[in-house]
Amino acid sequence: MCAVDVTPVIATERLILRGPVVTDAPAIAAMAHDVAVAGMTTSMPHPYSESDAEAWIEHARNCDWRRTAMFAIEHRAFGVVGLLGFDHDRGPRAEIGYALGRRFWNRGYATEAVRGALKWVKRDWRKAVVVAGHFADNPASGQVLCKAGFLYTGDIQRRPSRARGRDDVPTRMMVWLA
Template identity: 30%
Template sequence: MISFLGTPRIETGRLILEKFTLHDAQNAFDRWLSDERVSDNRVSAAHRILSQTEERVNGIVSQYANENFCYWAIKLKHSGELIGEIDLYDFDESTGNCEVSYSLGFQWWNHGYGTEALKEVLAFAFRKMNVHKVAAAHNTDNPASGRVMSKAGMVREGVIRHMIRNAKNQYKDCAVYGILQEEYVYKGERLKDEFQRGYMADSCL
């Protein structure tokens, strides 16, 4: 059974994941929601005017009262700068499964921030919420997102043809990834064992 805990503040080495506020709308608009380089990998079109983003952020903020709403703003720890978003959604209480999605502003691509945020959200889902499986998908013409999923421990399960149609009326094939709670636990223990073996070997030098 899933234990819903809402959207708590999460810290990583370089990031803070926390709730959006109404004051975040301008930065979200400027940094990714109005950028077609980002929206080309999303179902929804790039925002043309700030009021679109304000309406979207208002909708997010209004749902934080619900314990089953898990939606984080991604911010740099050293500056507090808003750089993206990540959320858990589509919870199925009959299976314990859900999905995850994320977006980062173009300026912060290829710096490992997506992987860092995704790893912590997966940890939260499995350790705190008792989720059974987390799934995700990306357009096959956006392999960088697949690398983020792989680095976070997710496994590619296949490709669904014409899974989505974007705002430009283009059908997109999507690669589907997933990770089970038992896989997450196993991989975590394996990495811990490898670290301990490496530490012991180094201490003997």
């Protein structure tokens, strides 16, 4: 039986994490069409169009929630401010990824979203380990992960960045234990 029977909704003080819907595409494209955002991720292209957002939403809506969980991060007042997801694309452990629109940075939203998501991971998704990797030139993401309880493993991987057109960006690996 699937550990997740219905599309989960995670509520935090200021945010709601929920499955994305097709009407989110304009807001997702607006936040992701920024090389400062996409260039810190492995998979977002640059430029990032509304059809890229629609494809991501379609993928999220059809994913197997036992292995992949994708959320739109909705601020209670401002609407969709970012994305957060877990997948198993690179190994046996769930790996977290997230991005916030630039105008919403440095207000604690990513930390709040990651902490809320990890509570869900432990209680409902029933995973005991989550891994993360942030590009070495992205200390803000490292700070988010540290504040949410991740620890550095000491491993540095070389990972692709679609938006940068590179496949060798030094990436600091981290782990969280429930």
